Amino acid sequence: MKALTLILLLALSGCAQHSYQSYRLNPDCPGSAVEEVALLNVSDGNTNTQLVLHVQQADKRAIDSTGEIDTDIIVALNPVGVPLFSAQLQQGDISVNTAPGYRGPDAASIIWAYQLWRQRDQAAVCWPSAQHLQVQQTPGDLTLRSGKRILAQWQAQSPAVILLPQEKLRISVRKLD
């Protein structure tokens, strides 16, 4: 009986979790053609993690022999230039590689939050409802939900900040010239 309860609890907790890595962006989501460097301050309420994110479009031929697939590469460094994780965004899929020594907040969550922040004006296009995600967008507010749970929130009154309530993360973004 105890084992059954335990299995049930584990199954429920598994159901309750979500993984940003499992979500796909709409491949038609307009990408950012420009290279970009941004400073992210990720706070979980106790600790702050600073990340320098460098976004660039990969050489298509290096990624795909047909040379037709757009791919964004995002590399996250710490403030003294140590690579912490990287991500590849290709046709709506995201793959994240994390350095073995990285102990910070979930890299995939940060990448997705950053993508949502970058594409907040096209959120309804980029986050298709087929994935059980609902996008609520007004001129001053953007909320991404899965069922009743708020996954991400952005508000115009704090335009640099995106919140991930499930992860209890507050991410502020500052573009660097």
Next chain:
Amino acid sequence: MAFYLQSLGIVNALGNDCESVLRNMLAGQVPLQQCDWVANKVTFIAPVSAPLLPVPPPLYPWRSRNLQLALTAIEQIRPAIQAACDAYGADRIAVVTGTSTSGIGEGEAAIAAAEEHGQRPADYHYRQQEIGNLGPLIARHLQLNGPAYTLSTACSSSAHALGSARRLLMSGLADAVVVGGADSLCRLTVNGFAALESTSTTPAAPFSRNRNGISIGEGAAFFLLTRELLGDQPEAIELLAVGASSDAHHISAPDPQGLGAQAAIAMALKDAGVAAKDVGYINLHGTGTPLNDAMEADVVSRCFPHQPWCSSSKGQIGHTLGAAGASEAALSWLVLSNLNSAGHLPPHSWDGVWDERLPRLKLVEAPARLPENARKIILSNSFAFGGNNAVVILAGAQ
């Protein structure tokens, strides 16, 4: 782009604020004390005798003398840090620190207790001596949310911290940086240097024919580094450049030709946009070891043929190791500050017997001042274990 070291907090064997340190430094005070920590050998150390601030309750689990030294310096510049917070927000203020021994003294005390009582004290934890903690702890104490980290490159740690802080401002990763270093005396370090036959049996006498090693000290120095002047009466002292290099020569000894040191000096001068002849005073690394002083005298005479004033502070505050780069930049800062409007230079404390085997340097022995007919530019050397070199250049107000 200008980088202002606009406020300074300092504590070392000479005092625990800017005024007392400057006064005692210019008076030529030598607060070195005999030390019996090394078996069968006399050494000298430069302990801080002034009271230190206690570690506040939120940081108590990380308590150490090193942290107390840092906090004692930091609290002196809290108003300036607050002004930066008001101007930029806590997210935009970084903390970059240098340290090397950090809280090893707390580990030593725990081991001593274990030997006596059979177990370590229940309230001892390794985190008290973790080198990487200093920067994040200061950020936590000051409630700053920008990048916070610690560099540990032995005796050049906090000089490199100044360079790292400057780069944070250049790259836009921060708008202000609390930057400096702290290091505390402990038996391990004194015995370690003694095992290398590097501790002096007399008060350290850099560049003396009789020199036979270093006197280890302790202290902390922290600046607020910004791109613009903030708050009430900031000092317009500029951090013009920090040059860095590595000898790649030997695990502990410097390259006798000093090519790495020379490269760091050249890099700093180039980055600062000043000519060697513009340097009015050099705060020498001047440890008092035979090898360092021979190399440094050679390099300085080669790079600065105009013979600027020179002195080493290690005869007064000892070698403060990871705090040395920031502490000696801080003494240079005091020379340039409004507290020293006459521009008096720090005396070279030694036994007065030049080593004639070395190229002669123009040491500050009698009262001397910075040249008045040009912008006041000071260069401070830090040459560390493993041949890692850092050279800091400061300039007085335009």
